[in-house]
Amino acid sequence: MSGSEPQVGHEAGDELEGRSFTGQSVRRFEDRRILTGEAEYIHDVTPPNCLEMALVRSVHAHADIVDVDTSAAEDHPDCECVLTIDDIEESYNPQPCGLEGYEEWSLADGKARFVGEPIAVVVAADRYLAEDMADLVDVTYETLDPVVDGMAAREAETLVHEDAGSNVADNERISFGDPDAAFADADHVVEGTYEWGRVSGVPLETAGVVARYDEDGDSFHIDCNIQLHTLVDDTVYETLGRPADRVELNVPADVGGSFGTKIAIHRYCNLAAMAAEQLGQPVKFVEDRIENLQGGDMHCSERTYEMRLACDDDGTMRGLDVWFVDDFGAWPHYPVNQVLKPLSVLTNAYAIDDVVYEYDLVLTNKTAQTAYRGFGVDPHQYALEMLVDDAARELGVDPTEFRRRNLVTPDQLPYRLPSGNVYDSGDYPGAMDRMDEILDENERCEGGLLDPAAVEQRREEGYYRGTQTAVLIEPGVSGSDWTDRQRTDDEALANRSRDDVAELPEHLRAEVQPDGTVLAWLATDSAGQGHQTLVAQLLADELGLLPSDIEVDYLDSVEAPTEYGSAASRMAVMLSGASVGVGEQLRERLAELAADHWAVEREAVDYRDGRVERGGTDDALSLADLAALDDEGRTRVSYDYEHPATGLPEFDDALTSKYPVYPTAAYAVNAPIVEVDVETGEVEVLKFYTLRDCGTMLNPMIVEGQAHGGIAQGVGAALMEEFGYDQDTGQPQAITMFDYLLPSTKNMPDIEMEHTVHPSPFTETGAKGVGEGGMIDAPAAIACSINDALEPLGVTADRLPFTAHRARKRLREAEE
């Protein structure tokens, strides 16, 4: 277990005799600049003459804006500029939204729809002064009843958007197989309601932007920490009313975490850019934490599930019925498709053919949702595993055996889900068995946490212990073509063929430098994943160099082609493929260059270990020699790696139907050992066992780091974190880190991790996506472990976060 045996690390300049760098724990290039304070995050970017922006934000959840009096601010000598909706409507466009029919401006347009919604922009010499000036802007409101509860919003008379005619912005019911027959035939139908609280990634660095406008070129240079800067740049250039090539979005090499949440920070980019254009000076904005938590457009899924499982007396799962409401807040921001991503793991690791899937995407008076690690799969897996536990109890079977009986077996892999996605490789029953062994050896024994005598003893003292294992799948890589399913009309959808599928490749460039090192450029942005190190490892193997011979830089949104970027557990797979392609091309180009230099046939030379050799002679040209010979750009290559699913007929149906396509299925079996204090309701995770399989591990140190961090976020989502709202006023209740509680050292158990490796047959290196796993699999595992602990009392964790307050409530109800 890696809990006691850490990965052996290597420095980037270490030689590894006879071994490839891919697969080794090469320590990160990124670290030194961060550890010394030299790393440049967005808050460190301050060009000369840079002004700072502050925002006047709505104090009401739902209100007509009667008047915005900016006179006192404008009269103040420290005020550089004030912008209101009138100013921006005159010169710019609404922001592209996630669904058709919603016209969202960067400032509230006569109506405030959530607390914290920006109403006016104020610019001054620094942030202190800008906030002073913001205080001088006087907004007059006429308050309206707020829409706060997602379920009630569906029928509410009050509409968040009157023009839309309903608070349900999108819904779809999709049937696979014959669920009606399955439910009619089955011996049992078990149903449950499960709620998932509003959470988010809350990276330690907030959103930030520094916008510059060039009058001569009528163009913008916008440094910002947006995620997916080549994919979502339309949310900025379309708003600014300029073509894509005149709005450069440049993301610093160091971003202080994102986890999906910085995908939708375009409002800030737009407002700072507008102010920069109006003033002819650079304008900077770094969101403060309160802005971020209450009105930063960065919350994620808040769902109520009603699920049904049809099963037979013998414990066979026959059919699944999924229905849920997702509260998206005030605007259906991109990416609305997180209500669809669960289709990629529709039945998790269980073989169920007949399924119905339906959702209502509703709008309320809360700050808008964006993506967060897991992208809507985490609540699906939680609700499904809760239902499985409830069903096992209703059938009177052991929950672990019930699961085991219905798992997809190794001989069924690759396994096609009813919803079209395909699981690539693995051994799910084997993983369950192995975790049983781990628990037997370490905990279900004398002195262990699950020693039956100890469990009994603790229970007498009022502390209930338990754990429950399950296989939980992390879909990896995603495609891009399905992501606009909700904006595609039904007729077009029905008439699509395989030829209509348009996926985005992964772009990578490399060039030999005069000193013989290689400089590569990534088209994605990064936020702590170690992409620079990973690409250096991969290219070092391709080119026969050391990782320290390879430098990795980033492209801005104009230099890079439109591509997807770092999301959806995507980069391990896509960078693997792109690196292999760049390596092949560069080796070939260098060999051709050398052959031309020696005036011999291409076949007479070989690329080997960082140089080109001439067969039958001692002649060789180093990379530095070749760079010196090159006057035609022949030592520079770029490569676009096609999405792996596009070459696989297994995915044709899903691609054509615009169902989510995730060609890798990493998985985990977790066993968090939880203990519930039935007097206080507090839940403690005493230890967290996890057995994980993400195929080939490109860098085990980084893989484990991703899992650790994801599990920590899962602990937060399961037990601590939630954006609550006052049900009467719509006022947010978590606007500081005193209210939105992030796990600290006090809340995190020790994690004991073990790996198995079933390489993906669908990817270049056998790697699978790995970025989101812990956040997807930890909440479900913790909830089911609580169910196990409280089984004698008949209480389940049917609402996350399962806070002490909620636990006490459930325990009291169970007593009555």
Add this chain to the structure above:
Amino acid sequence: MSIEDTPHSGERPTREVAVTVNGEAVTREVEPRLKLSDFLRNECGCRGVRVGCEHGVCGACTVSLDGDIVKSCLLYAVQAEDRDVETVEGLAEDGKLHPVQEAFHEEHALQCGFCTSGFVMATKSLLEENPDPDREEIKEGLADNICRCTGYQNIYRAVDRAADKLAADLEPVRDDGEEGA
């Protein structure tokens, strides 16, 4: 941008503040409301002081003030008058990382890095007070800093490794060149 360059109405009061930052004397005329975190970042070039919450929870702005760790977002610059501030910029010597910095690198105890300066300063302080902390003492000692990426597991390992490195550095070298017990 320094305050002197800032065009303003000149009506706000300022005060001179003299602070020693990483061993160097710094004197500036600042507004009394200027936070120590912003002073260090914008006036002293210590951008490794990260600002994550500005209400004293996240710990990204943790620095050492006269040997005690503080959250610099909860202090004003003028409160550091005549005092010694140490930031992460002051740790490496002649380009060689401090053992705590080395250990964080070697154990992959950082990902996005935004919390890292604060954790490094808090770890250094913890090990100065307790050179050989057990796991519970580490958790207690670092409970005022938040990391959103690592789940803390590798931070614990880094603290153990840093403790070993510092202990090795402290071991006396005998005249015959062999390390003492």
